[in-house]
Amino acid sequence: MSSTIEIERKFLVKSQVFKHQAFNKTHIKQGFLSTDKERTVRVRLKGNKGFLTIKGASSNDGLSRFEWEKEIKKEDAEQLFKLCKKGIIDKMRYEVKLGNHIFEIDEFFGDNKGLVLAEVELNNENEIFEKPNWLGEEVTGDIKYYNSQLSNQPFKTWK
Amino acid sequence: MSSTIEIERKFLVKSQVFKHQAFNKTHIKQGFLSTDKERTVRVRLKGNKGFLTIKGASSNDGLSRFEWEKEIKKEDAEQLFKLCKKGIIDKMRYEVKLGNHIFEIDEFFGDNKGLVLAEVELNNENEIFEKPNWLGEEVTGDIKYYNSQLSNQPFKTWK
Numbered sequence: 001m002s003s004t005i006e007i008e009r010k011f012l013v014k015s016q017v018f019k020h021q022a023f024n025k026t027h028i029k030q031g032f033l034s035t036d037k038e039r040t041v042r043v044r045l046k047g048n049k050g051f052l053t054i055k056g057a058s059s060n061d062g063l064s065r066f067e068w069e070k071e072i073k074k075e076d077a078e079q080l081f082k083l084c085k086k087g088i089i090d091k092m093r094y095e096v097k098l099g100n101h102i103f104e105i106d107e108f109f110g111d112n113k114g115l116v117l118a119e120v121e122l123n124n125e126n127e128i129f130e131k132p133n134w135l136g137e138e139v140t141g142d143i144k145y146y147n148s149q150l151s152n153q154p155f156k157t158w159k
Numbered sequence: 160m161s162s163t164i165e166i167e168r169k170f171l172v173k174s175q176v177f178k179h180q181a182f183n184k185t186h187i188k189q190g191f192l193s194t195d196k197e198r199t200v201r202v203r204l205k206g207n208k209g210f211l212t213i214k215g216a217s218s219n220d221g222l223s224r225f226e227w228e229k230e231i232k233k234e235d236a237e238q239l240f241k242l243c244k245k246g247i248i249d250k251m252r253y254e255v256k257l258g259n260h261i262f263e264i265d266e267f268f269g270d271n272k273g274l275v276l277a278e279v280e281l282n283n284e285n286e287i288f289e290k291p292n293w294l295g296e297e298v299t300g301d302i303k304y305y306n307s308q309l310s311n312q313p314f315k316t317w318k
Contacts, residue, residue, distance in 0.1 A: 033193055033198045033200050034192055034193040034195075036193075038242065039192045039193075039243070039244070041193060041200050052229075054242065056242045068235060068238065070211075070229065070231065079225075079227065080213060083197065083198040083225070084198070085198070
């Protein structure tokens with residue numbers, strides 16, 4: 001369990017090259033009990049582990065956000081999915097290490113197929129990090145890329 | 160932690176006599192991260208213990224409801240209260256044993272002052288139980304008496 005302030009930057013991804021650099025790959029299924037911007041409540045199955053995660057509102061610059069997480073049983077996650085709002089998210093997460101940072105790249109399936117997003121977690125808002133050549137436009141703070149919003153308004157409905 | 164189907168009947172309370180019969184009394188503070196009828200998410204501080212509780216929709220007769228609960232740290236509950244929707248509930252819970260059943264009687268404070276509700280948990284929907292003389296009108300299944308609704312629409316706003 002953790003209760004922290006997250007500082008993250010988020011980017012679109014331009015190519016599939018990251019797949020060759022990944023040291024890890026995990027299937028993620030997640031749903032939301034609340035998609036309010038002030039309080040999202042997420043149920044997640046990450047590989048064989050279940051998690052319940054509660055996030056507060058983003059700071060004004062979209063960079064930091066209160067986050068509380070607790071591991072739960074896989075079976076509990078499966079039960080709680082049944083209570084979630086419509087729009088369960090299905091994605092593969094790749095992890096790429098570059099310098100001192102780990103990039104998490106999510107390749108979405110289902111109604112969000114075609115979307116690939118990369119996130120890097122920072123220790124402070126000014127920290128420098130290496131930018132790989134597959135990294136595209138920055139979308140930090142753009143709420144339409146929040147998973148909670150992708151659940152309500154998936155990528156395939158955007159055009 | 161528990162994941163169960165609850166069967167409960169709920170009543171108004173006509174007198175204060177239950178206070179003399181109570182074997183236990185606990186202060187409860189609780190807030191909601193979701194008050195959707197299909198998925199309430201509750202943060203509770205019960206004495207010194209924190210809990211996170213997720214409930215599904217009620218059955219058609221209002222008697223049974225999926226419930227999932229996990230104990231959390233007191234400090235985590237305090238943090239999560241900050242994310243809760245407006246309308247934190249403050250109440251004293253009395254427990255009264257009658258025959259094989261335990262009645263939980265909630266005396267509300269703050270915006271719900273004046274409201275006293277009793278609940279009894281049953282093993283099945285037809286189970287017989289002893290009715291004490293302080294028990295008033297049955298309100299099982301009436302959603303305005305749900306704590307999640309008392310949070311949105313407190314007792315003092317009813318008339």
